Amino acid sequence: MTSRAEQSLGYVILGVFSLIALLPVAGIVFTALQDPDGFAAFGSIDGLHFSNFTTAWDEANFGTYLKNSVFVTVVVVSVSSVLSILAGYAFGLMRFRGSTVLFYVFLLGLMVPMEAIIVPLYYEMRDNWKLQNTYWSIILPQIATSVAFGTFWMRTYFRSVPRSLVEAARLDGASSWFTLWRVLLPLAKPAVLTMGVLLFMWTWNEFLLVLVMITDDSKLTAPLGLSVFQGRNTSDLTLMAAGSVIVALPVVIVYVFLQRHFIRGMLSGAVKG
């Protein structure tokens, strides 16, 4: 049992940290709603100026950038999720020769940062694959890194499933394929959704890869679009803030919708059902 004093202290600490986390966000949202002409940083309140969003949207061409981002993210997240589920199932529940070594190779993908491979990857894409400045040049590498994480994630999940459940299905006459999709996957919903949210976030926010691979403005994703917009608009902070909110909003929406599952998924490894 925690005493009342301990509980209050807990709330104070949590409150302070929430404040630290939320203050910059609140600052940006606040700035985005300021009067663009009479703006003083974190300053005056003279009504809410939602028109900043439409101005930013039109000026920065966010429609195109967001469309690109949605396309890239949807392809990366859905393809990597399917591949990760399949690979995680194999590594988690099947016994086969070389599985340990292969798994370490997957882990390598998780451990090497994009910065370390970006230069050779660029030449590879440009010279050998002739994919530079195409969506593929940002989709394929991101699928590769996502599958590394996703496989690790799903393998951990499948390992936590009681073995007897899989064995019961086998004895009942279910194939491996059927066991995966009909017995295990319905139970894996929190784990799969959490993986989806994480992959979505990482893919949506990916900056470096797009910066290096894409030169055509019409193919840029939203974070890059924001950066281009910033380059053109150094003086107008309110528009910049509005643009940032627009770019960040989809991630927030996805998180809010899935947060219940997200938290359950994050806990599923730690707390036994």
Place this chain on the structure above:
Amino acid sequence: MASVRFDAVGKRFGSVEAVRELSLEIADGEFMVLVGPSGSGKTTALRMLAGLEAISAGSIFIGDKRVNDVAPRERDIAMVFQDYALYPQMSVFDNLAFGLRRRKVASDEIKRRVEEAARVLDMSELLARKPGQLSGGQAQRVALGRALVREPQVFLMDEPLSNLDAKLRTQTRGEIRRLQQEVETTTVYVTHDQVEAMTMGDRIAVMNDGRLEQVGTPEELYERPANRFVAGFIGSPSMSFFTGPEVGLTLPRNGAVVGVRPEHVRPWREGLIGPLKGRVAFVEALGRETFVGVDVGEARLVVFEEGRAVRDVGDEIEFGLVESGLRYFSSESGAAL
């Protein structure tokens, strides 16, 4: 229905030999209990029969068919798991129907069989529920039902009662036995609980350290244990062991280890072997009877007294042995003499 035969079956996990040269015949319709302490290889033997573990040596037959290389789903067996292994997202009905649907049984036949099993197990009102909404006992019945509807050649049960409380366990024990007698399906039942083994099995196979120690009816194992291990494992409280010189007796087989069950160690009266004197080490008063642990020299014997005996730890007690109850074992090999 079918008989089951283990023919010199072995299983290795790396350098560990989990099962060694297991040869065992289980007759058609028989209820065979595999019993033994943890790590004795009983569950491994069952899992090899199910096809969940590969066989390292020897052969397993179901009926006349050698099943070493037959996939689990083609062995026509049904298994009840210790943790029940019910599919959490499916209703009880779907859990029961799962195996039948996989085997392309017609849907009205599935309905008939599931309802029949639900009736037999008295769980018709549970069919719409999910496993998460069931109590331990109910989940247990569903697990049994899932095996039952399949109408398999052999039932395999892996410690199915170990997650139930004591009262429910006794009740379910009777229920499983009754069901098995009704459907007459060959059953292999694994447990570490010798009470379950004694009350349920037509025959019992006692395993220890990967080896089969003895196979026989409960009575045979109790009355004529093949060696010290079986003698000590079967019966509760277990058999006491001592040598003649330890307790100051001259017994017919000199040098042998003597085993005696509590019911053959009684407070002193004429006609018993003795008297022996010892000090009370513990008292287990169960109401109808009392077991008194007595230290005599190096040996500890358990004395059986009717009713509630008033004894205190440290008391001196005089007792004797019933001659017909003495069993002799080789002091080297432990084999019965």
